[in-house]
Amino acid sequence: MAERARVAILISGRGSNMAALIYAARADDCPYEIALVSGDKADVPGLQLAHAEGAPILALDAKLLGASYWNTLQDALDAARIDTIALAGFMRIIPAEFVARWAGKMVNIHPSLLPLHPGLRSHEAVLAAGETTTGATVHLVSDEVDSGAILGQVKVAVLPGDTPDTLATRVLIAEHQLYPRLLAEFVSRPLTASWIEQRIDELASHLPEVGRKTSHGSPGWSVGSGKTPKLFAILADHHHGEEAIGLLVKASGPDEMGGLIEAHPDVYYWPKYYGAGGWLAIKLNRRDVDWDHVAEWLERSWRACAPPRLTKLMSITEEF
Structure with a gap:
């Protein structure tokens, strides 16, 4: 098996997609390993879970670090020899310079069928539009929010009586299936x-x-x-x-x-x-x-x- 890609996961909260990626990486045939988990908040459940699961973590507080946050994060990514960044509920606006530095090497998952409903409150937007289908999208990160090249999607039915919370629960299940598979495909491409x-x-x-x-x-x-x-x-x-x-x-x-x-x-x-x-x-x-x-x-x-x-x-x- 070829050397695994070294992936960093950035989170801002509970890290459920992070957990899906960590567990998928334990498979013998997974082409990536989780080499770092970090984010913009030092005390979030996701970092605690990552630590418990044995993943290397770096607890950073973007508010305390201020302008030095992105340089500190970049230094950590360099030290960990990261090949690919996977955003998993990372809610901070990323500077254009950082996006450019990781162009083609940073991916994100979004809870809608992009280009429909980018940004926040996607589930509310789906229900307000009366749509019968929604889903999740894995895409490359670009300068514009949720606008990078789409790597893959999965559809989820909208049920009668759905609320934003009930819909979010089912979409999240789909995300956990989609993200590890598409990340594996993505990091394998440079070797084909x-x-x-x-x-x-x-x-x-x-x-x-x-x-x-x-x-x-x-x-x-x-x-x-x-x-x-x-x-x-x-x-x-x-x-x-x-x-x-x-x-x-x-x-x-x-x-x-x-x-x-x-x-x-x-x-x-x-x-x-x-x-x-x-x-x-x-x-x-x-x-x-x-x-x-x-x-x-x-x-x-x-x-x-x-x-x-x-x-x-x-x-x-x-x-x-």
Whole structure:
């Protein structure tokens, strides 16, 4: 089993969704572990429960810490080597800088079928609208409240005579089923070839005259509009029994390749049957991939393979 993702849970109260995540993490095949539980209040039932269940906790009081709260929290997340933040009833408005720091790595659960009824009092809004179905949504956190990309939802029937409390009780049951499953799927994505290929495709699409071309059955990216576009990147998914899902890019030669592999064996490796052709492999089925670094390698490999008319055009564009 691959190394588990390290998840931090942030709460503001009783932490029932937190508990669901803690218990789900005890399964042998769960792809995440709870590495920290914290929040904005120091004395809440959720922290007491997390402590009793053996989860690492950090009790913070946002009111007492004031402006230093978010820096203190960030320091704790860094110290715990957190990969993903899961908000579970965390009721504090998050600054844009913190959201940006954790973009694509922070998820939340909301008690409605977003985009319907964001914000507070969702159950009251559902009943006032006379709706017969509501539910829960897991989504990425963005600058706007409850507006990030939706990762998944579950529907819950609204019964005749429901009150906000009775409806909330059933929706909460659904949340406890939904959140652990979708969090597991979410933290597993960076280790899958399909997700990695999508990320590479997004980065490569910003370069001129990029197309798709296979290499011995492996997905590849080419440059040039002629009849024989030239490959500048290849995705090797466990190629010839290798453990890695690697991005193959053009290096300057054996000396550079050997130096990088020796200095950073956890990032670079010599790809079987490709290394002799000047291809360097970057291991991407890791949780700590620096995608800006990957983008730099893609552009560098593109420049090495692109026709002069394109590289000259890009150089002129960069000057302005």
